[in-house]
Amino acid sequence: MKTQPIQPARPARLDVxxxxxxxxxxxxxxxxxxxxxxxxxxxxxxxxxxxVWLLLSSVMSNAEINRFPPALWPSHVDFSGYRYVLxxxxxxxxxxxxxxxxxxxxxxxxxFGTLGGYAFARMRFxxxxxxxxxxxxxxxxxxxxxxxPTFLVMxxxxxxxxxxxxxxxxxxxxxxxxxxxxxxxxxxxxxEEAAWIDGCSRLRVLFTIVLPLSRPALSTVAVLTxxxxxxxxxxxxxxxxxxxxxxxxxxxxxxxxxxxxxWAAVMAGNVITVLPVLLAFLGAQKxxxxxxxxxxxxx
Numbered sequence: 001m002k003t004q005p006i007q008p009a010r011p012a013r014l015d016v017x018x019x020x021x022x023x024x025x026x027x028x029x030x031x032x033x034x035x036x037x038x039x040x041x042x043x044x045x046x047x048x049x050x051x052v053w054l055l056l057s058s059v060m061s062n063a064e065i066n067r068f069p070p071a072l073w074p075s076h077v078d079f080s081g082y083r084y085v086l087x088x089x090x091x092x093x094x095x096x097x098x099x100x101x102x103x104x105x106x107x108x109x110x111x112f113g114t115l116g117g118y119a120f121a122r123m124r125f126x127x128x129x130x131x132x133x134x135x136x137x138x139x140x141x142x143x144x145x146x147x148x149p150t151f152l153v154m155x156x157x158x159x160x161x162x163x164x165x166x167x168x169x170x171x172x173x174x175x176x177x178x179x180x181x182x183x184x185x186x187x188x189x190x191x192e193e194a195a196w197i198d199g200c201s202r203l204r205v206l207f208t209i210v211l212p213l214s215r216p217a218l219s220t221v222a223v224l225t226x227x228x229x230x231x232x233x234x235x236x237x238x239x240x241x242x243x244x245x246x247x248x249x250x251x252x253x254x255x256x257x258x259x260x261x262x263w264a265a266v267m268a269g270n271v272i273t274v275l276p277v278l279l280a281f282l283g284a285q286k287x288x289x290x291x292x293x294x295x296x297x298x299x
Contacts, residue, residue: 081264117180
């Protein structure tokens with residue numbers, strides 16, 4: 001009787017999915033922040049260094065500022081520069097002049113820019129495209145070519161050497177109209193059409209439906225208009241002559257020329273000038289970015 005040879009037992013086949021499940025999964029270590037922060041944080045510190053130095057030097061004494069090598073940190077906080085500025089100059093008057101001019105300019109640009117931008121975005125009339133192209137083209141004209149005609153117009157109106165000469169030329173800007181027009185184009189027409197069916201007029205649709213949705217664009221126009229008006233030096237230097245009508249930038253320039261050795265007071269005046277601009281930008285940073293990204297998608 002033949003006997004079959006005994007075959008060696010084969011090892012059990014391992015299931016591939018089970019084997020893969022048994023292997024440990026290697027995961028890349030995740031940073032608690034975005035990798036872009038490794039580049040952006042050093043750049044932010046680099047750009048913030050002059051502001052930090054300005055703030056620190058404003059509370060230093062003149063001896064510490066003029067010392068070589070310069071002191072990086074004040075030995076004690078000294079507010080004599082701020083006291084000198086507020087007691088020996090018209091800084092409060094200059095500050096109020098800049099605030100009045102900037103506030104009126106911002107409000108007028110929001111009002112007239114909204115009306116003009118909505119008209120270009122939603123209304124079709126004869127020559128609208130040509131007028132829009134002409135308005136946008138004026139943004140490429142440098143101010144140096146228009147300041148003499150603007151001065152002559154203000155002189156004929158009798159506004160020279162007054163705050164009106166600083167306000168009237170900037171009541172509405174092509175940039176405000178164009179930016180708001182671009183943002184209005186990104187809004188759906190169905191919302192406005194539904195309001196028209198309910199009997200709303202164009203102005204009521206604009207102020208009750210469109211404007212509440214346009215807060216990012218309005219904030220952007222307000223911040224950029226405030227920055228350009230607050231920091232303007234060339235036009236106030238031409239349009240006003242008396243020190244009581246100076247803006248803060250013009251007054252600070254003359255003050256720096258007269259007190260070039262008192263660097264603590266000069267630095268304190270610069271801090272007073274920069275602080276409102278910095279607060280305005282930080283307060284509207286998110287809406288500014290949101291408006292720029294949304295209004296630039298549709299032309």
